[in-house]
Amino acid sequence: MRHDVADVVVIGGGATGASIVWQLARRRVGRVVLVEQDAIAGGGTGWSSALVRQHYTHEELARMALHSLQVFERFDEVVGGDAGFRRTGFLVLVKPEDVETLAANVAMHRRVGIEAEILSPDEVADLEPRIARDDVVAAAWEPRSGYADPVGTTAGFVEAARRNGAEFRVGARVERIVAGPAGVEAVETSGGPIATRTVIVAAGYRTRELVAPLGVDLPITPIRHDIAIVGRTPDFGPPHPVISDRINGSYFRPEGPDMTLIGTTAAHEGHEDPEVEQHREPYAEDVETLVLRFSKRFPRQEEATLRKGYTGVYDCSPDLQPLLGPVREVPGLHVGTGFSGHGFKLSPVVGELIAEQIVTGRTELVDLHFFRPHRFAEGQPIQSSRAYSVGTLG
Numbered sequence: 001m002r003h004d005v006a007d008v009v010v011i012g013g014g015a016t017g018a019s020i021v022w023q024l025a026r027r028r029v030g031r032v033v034l035v036e037q038d039a040i041a042g043g044g045t046g047w048s049s050a051l052v053r054q055h056y057t058h059e060e061l062a063r064m065a066l067h068s069l070q071v072f073e074r075f076d077e078v079v080g081g082d083a084g085f086r087r088t089g090f091l092v093l094v095k096p097e098d099v100e101t102l103a104a105n106v107a108m109h110r111r112v113g114i115e116a117e118i119l120s121p122d123e124v125a126d127l128e129p130r131i132a133r134d135d136v137v138a139a140a141w142e143p144r145s146g147y148a149d150p151v152g153t154t155a156g157f158v159e160a161a162r163r164n165g166a167e168f169r170v171g172a173r174v175e176r177i178v179a180g181p182a183g184v185e186a187v188e189t190s191g192g193p194i195a196t197r198t199v200i201v202a203a204g205y206r207t208r209e210l211v212a213p214l215g216v217d218l219p220i221t222p223i224r225h226d227i228a229i230v231g232r233t234p235d236f237g238p239p240h241p242v243i244s245d246r247i248n249g250s251y252f253r254p255e256g257p258d259m260t261l262i263g264t265t266a267a268h269e270g271h272e273d274p275e276v277e278q279h280r281e282p283y284a285e286d287v288e289t290l291v292l293r294f295s296k297r298f299p300r301q302e303e304a305t306l307r308k309g310y311t312g313v314y315d316c317s318p319d320l321q322p323l324l325g326p327v328r329e330v331p332g333l334h335v336g337t338g339f340s341g342h343g344f345k346l347s348p349v350v351g352e353l354i355a356e357q358i359v360t361g362r363t364e365l366v367d368l369h370f371f372r373p374h375r376f377a378e379g380q381p382i383q384s385s386r387a388y389s390v391g392t393l394g
């Protein structure tokens with residue numbers, strides 16, 4: 001059996017792990033190895049709707065989303081490769097009781113440098129005349145947002161990491177993280193042990209089971225999320241922007257030139273399901289609900305045809321925010337997990353922040369303490385003073 005030594009081991013080859021490994025490799029931290037049990041982008045990442053929006057209710061996340069957007073916009077130059085970013089604009093529709101909150105959030109977005117504005121119902125009609133707007137009192141609009149290709153993005157990070165000397169063990173499963181009184185000592189994989197002092201676990205909801213034997217409880221649950229894709233009627237015209245319809249609880253994203261991808265806006269609308277990755281068939285009633293929400297917002301789309309349905313997994317934390325940074329109980333152990341259905345767009349900035357934290361012990365853009373993994377054990381989950389009445393936009 002081969003005996004390996006690495007300066008840093010990253011567990012998980014989704015968008016988060018791939019971004020982290022690239023950011024570490026370019027900082028020349030020594031020998032960096034990523035271990036992925038399945039395929040690169042085969043977990044939550046590969047099934048992601050990959051919306052790239054900046055609308056958040058926390059300033060920290062808004063700053064992070066803006067930073068990530070700037071990477072998506074110049075991905076080939078900054079990372080290399082094609083992230084498939086499509087700028088469609090992002091329209092947020094909220095219930096009347098959330099209009100003041102919307103205005104407060106957009107004011108915060110503008111303060112941190114995000115291009116965003118509040119639209120009146122007439123302005124919404126000018127922008128997207130095909131939607132039903134009798135229930136729309138106000139909306140937020142971000143012209144620079146859109147969506148990307150999650151597999152292309154992850155592949156871009158992987159190739160950039162390889163060019164900077166990182167190594168990949170794809171098809172090797174991490175069975176155990178070994179730690180002693182001084183901290184992390186090794187990871188045991190199905191391909192043999194790797195001795196290391198630093199491990200970053202970016203293994204989605206499975207992060208919980210990987211750190212639990214070390215006495216660390218991270219409250220992350222796997223939640224099913226069903227997606228429906230419909231073919232729009234031939235008379236629809238050009239694609240619509242990405243729409244987050246917080247009134248009906250769904251988002252609508254163009255898929256190719258003539259289809260729309262539909263998902264739910266509330267992270268906890270799906271069911272907890274540890275078997276989710278073995279059963280990707282969506283529940284028929286969930287798909288039907290999604291399609292109905294689309295035709296409710298686009299009334300002339302009652303004859304849109306269902307093309308496809310599938311299920312992906314959200315790694316949900318109790319406050320629906322990620323757990324990022326060092327795990328205080330085990331020196332050398334770090335996590336990037338709990339993204340609760342909004343981690344794809346954050347992957348460029350999360351990689352940067354975690355690598356910066358490991359190399360310098362601090363971060364510039366936002367303080368990672370905000371996302372500390374032990375905030376639940378302290379009874380201090382993240383709370384927003386600008387949260388919406390339904391679901392969240394983080």
Ligand SMILES: Cc1cc2nc3c(=O)[nH]c(=O)nc-3n(C[C@H](O)[C@H](O)[C@H](O)COP(=O)(O)OP(=O)(O)OC[C@H]3O[C@@H](n4cnc5c(N)ncnc54)[C@H](O)[C@@H]3O)c2cc1C
Binds near residue numbers: 012312342
């Ligand atoms: C249906 C759906 C829609 C979404 N839409 C959006 C969106 O519009 N915008 C957005 O920003 N986010 C969205 N998300 C969320 C986003 O996709 C995720 O937050 C993000 O992709 C998570 O990436 P990750 O790398 O952290 O985790 P994952 O992609 O889940 O990667 C974890 C990896 O760890 C590996 N692993 C686990 N255990 C082990 C082990 N023991 N040994 C080795 N490897 C292991 C897994 O095989 C997996 O490849 C969506 C997610 C889903 C499912």
